[in-house]
Amino acid sequence: MNIVVLVKQVPDTATERKLSSDDNTLDRAASDGVINELDEYAIEEALLLKEKHGGEVTVLTMGPDQATDSIRKALSMGADKAVHLVDDALHGSDALQTAYALSKALGTVEFDLVVLGSESTDARTGVVGAALAEYLGLPQLTLAGKVDVDGSAIRIQRATDYGYDVVEAQLPAVVSVIEKINEPRYPSFKLIMQAKKKPVEKLSTADAGIDTAQVGVADAGTETTDFAPAPPRAAGTVVKDEGDGGAKAAEFLAEKKFV
Amino acid sequence: MAEVLVLVDHVDGEVKKVTTELLTAARRIGEPAAVWVGGGAESGKAKLAEFGAEKVYTAAAELNDFVVAPKAELLAKLAGEKSAAAVLVSATPENKEIAGRTAVKLGSGVLTDVVDITGDLVAEHSVFGGATITHARVRSGVPVVAVRPNSVPAEPAPGAAELEEAEVELSEAATGAKVVERVVQEKGARPELTEAAIVVSGGRGVGSDDFSVVEALADSLGAAVGASRAAVDSGWYPNQFQVGQTGKTVSPNLYVALGISGAIQHRAGMQTSKNIVAVNKDPEAPIFELADFGVVGDLHTVAPQLTEEIDKRK
Ligand SMILES: Cc1cc2nc3c(=O)[nH]c(=O)nc-3n(C[C@H](O)[C@H](O)[C@H](O)COP(=O)(O)OP(=O)(O)OC[C@H]3O[C@@H](n4cnc5c(N)ncnc54)[C@H](O)[C@@H]3O)c2cc1C
Ligand SMILES: Nc1ncnc2c1ncn2[C@@H]1O[C@H](COP(=O)(O)O)[C@@H](O)[C@H]1O
Numbered sequence: 001m002n003i004v005v006l007v008k009q010v011p012d013t014a015t016e017r018k019l020s021s022d023d024n025t026l027d028r029a030a031s032d033g034v035i036n037e038l039d040e041y042a043i044e045e046a047l048l049l050k051e052k053h054g055g056e057v058t059v060l061t062m063g064p065d066q067a068t069d070s071i072r073k074a075l076s077m078g079a080d081k082a083v084h085l086v087d088d089a090l091h092g093s094d095a096l097q098t099a100y101a102l103s104k105a106l107g108t109v110e111f112d113l114v115v116l117g118s119e120s121t122d123a124r125t126g127v128v129g130a131a132l133a134e135y136l137g138l139p140q141l142t143l144a145g146k147v148d149v150d151g152s153a154i155r156i157q158r159a160t161d162y163g164y165d166v167v168e169a170q171l172p173a174v175v176s177v178i179e180k181i182n183e184p185r186y187p188s189f190k191l192i193m194q195a196k197k198k199p200v201e202k203l204s205t206a207d208a209g210i211d212t213a214q215v216g217v218a219d220a221g222t223e224t225t226d227f228a229p230a231p232p233r234a235a236g237t238v239v240k241d242e243g244d245g246g247a248k249a250a251e252f253l254a255e256k257k258f259v
Numbered sequence: 260m261a262e263v264l265v266l267v268d269h270v271d272g273e274v275k276k277v278t279t280e281l282l283t284a285a286r287r288i289g290e291p292a293a294v295w296v297g298g299g300a301e302s303g304k305a306k307l308a309e310f311g312a313e314k315v316y317t318a319a320a321e322l323n324d325f326v327v328a329p330k331a332e333l334l335a336k337l338a339g340e341k342s343a344a345a346v347l348v349s350a351t352p353e354n355k356e357i358a359g360r361t362a363v364k365l366g367s368g369v370l371t372d373v374v375d376i377t378g379d380l381v382a383e384h385s386v387f388g389g390a391t392i393t394h395a396r397v398r399s400g401v402p403v404v405a406v407r408p409n410s411v412p413a414e415p416a417p418g419a420a421e422l423e424e425a426e427v428e429l430s431e432a433a434t435g436a437k438v439v440e441r442v443v444q445e446k447g448a449r450p451e452l453t454e455a456a457i458v459v460s461g462g463r464g465v466g467s468d469d470f471s472v473v474e475a476l477a478d479s480l481g482a483a484v485g486a487s488r489a490a491v492d493s494g495w496y497p498n499q500f501q502v503g504q505t506g507k508t509v510s511p512n513l514y515v516a517l518g519i520s521g522a523i524q525h526r527a528g529m530q531t532s533k534n535i536v537a538v539n540k541d542p543e544a545p546i547f548e549l550a551d552f553g554v555v556g557d558l559h560t561v562a563p564q565l566t567e568e569i570d571k572r573k
Binding site for chain 1: 385534
């Protein structure tokens, strides 16, 4: 079974994240890039499926040159090879344009399953998986907390408001994972060394057959018009409990008319 | 006035609060038209009328048998037929997916996790864990917008809520992922997490699967119970109560954090709460940076005292 894992490089949530005032898109130079946390779970799930069913795991990343850091990380966890969709024309693409571009890039790879994270820490739109399934016309198996493949049949547990749904489909399909699904492995020294030699294919928009009129900040279906730091929360009161902490909190709640 | 489609969230015919918020927001833009999937529209109609729905388009429960795609086909079809001015859904994980697919079908843009929206469709977002406010708009096609629960205060205004059946022929691509079983994990009598006006959450500081200190405080306030990932991962509280980046996003009037450090991933799910109260024994815990009122102390003594004080004041 051949699996493509979609991996996004995002600004480290531990550093300060900024938008660029040139075009109101993410200032990727302002913070360190790291692999989107949930994508590590997607890689892990792909590797577990490969260990069980055989086949190859390919990483697909769309992003600027620096995104090679995340690609290497994915390869050092055990993925076999990578495709890096990189082109200035893609800068500032929104979630739907990203899904479109990824769907085109997937056209250059053979796969039975696409695995991605259910959300990225920067965009937090959570729509890429669904939009990708729409573009590809493939079954949408998103928000998966458990995945089982049996021949050409796939079954997942999809997280819902009330618990989960059991969902079935036929491969090929698109699966997005939640962090409950597994515990991502740490790359071993041996794998880190091997990763340096694994093939990374660079793909341009032309190579992928992407219509450049449909990607990039100038053609995005959405536009961020302005941004500003959130007004600081008025400094709160912090008291030390001296036997009356609960009573003081109750006073606060009474003042605010909650009790 | 152009119609604004609002996808109704309902449980067995009972309309959720967020839908009344969306209808209120829809009235700023045009004429609200509710879209109801599954049974129960007759019993939910009164509520929709109360918040200004002029029409209620109903569609067969069969649409729920497959993941997301059928509802997107329904919304895209209606948006086209009715020349809708916008499509509004609540920003739940499933509805955001529906919004995404609907927008792809309509060739339009999608905005998710919106915390406010104006009559000319300028949407406000709170990003980077609440540190930045952005404004955005859709500039192609029919805007599809997912609005966070508890963002727009619901205000009643009468509407006709005339029922009209909507037909949709599901494409083959829409029926590829079939729901074969629905598993309901315990659901108590408490208000639902994303809808609740007050949320009381417990973290690793609770110390065991005995969440009764958290539940007692929640019950005295009529609140929903939430949990940090540490508490969920320890098996102390079920998965669907997790608040945070990969759990639920809540935006209540009051959020009480008991024994929660305030990691960025947790903050991402509760940062837009209007009032925040924290109890933590570590004075350096980052949750205090957000708290309107904080108590440095042991939650096992502070929370029961707080519960008792609240009960006394009732
Ligand atoms: C991909 C990813 C997604 C994540 N998603 C989420 C998410 O959705 N939601 C989420 O919450 N986290 C999420 N996390 C985890 C997050 O990083 C933190 O690990 C988690 O929020 C910590 O939970 P906590 O605050 O309960 O525990 P801790 O950080 O261990 O904090 C416990 C706090 O309790 C205090 N305490 C201990 N005993 C007492 C006592 N008796 N009285 C009072 N205070 C006490 C301590 O001082 C401490 O501050 C995610 C992480 C990753 C990598
Ligand atoms: N530029 C990208 N390259 C590769 N994968 C991506 C990219 N953007 C998003 N994804 C995938 O889509 C998932 C959801 O992202 P989002 O919808 O942006 O929150 C991520 O976890 C990734 O797996």
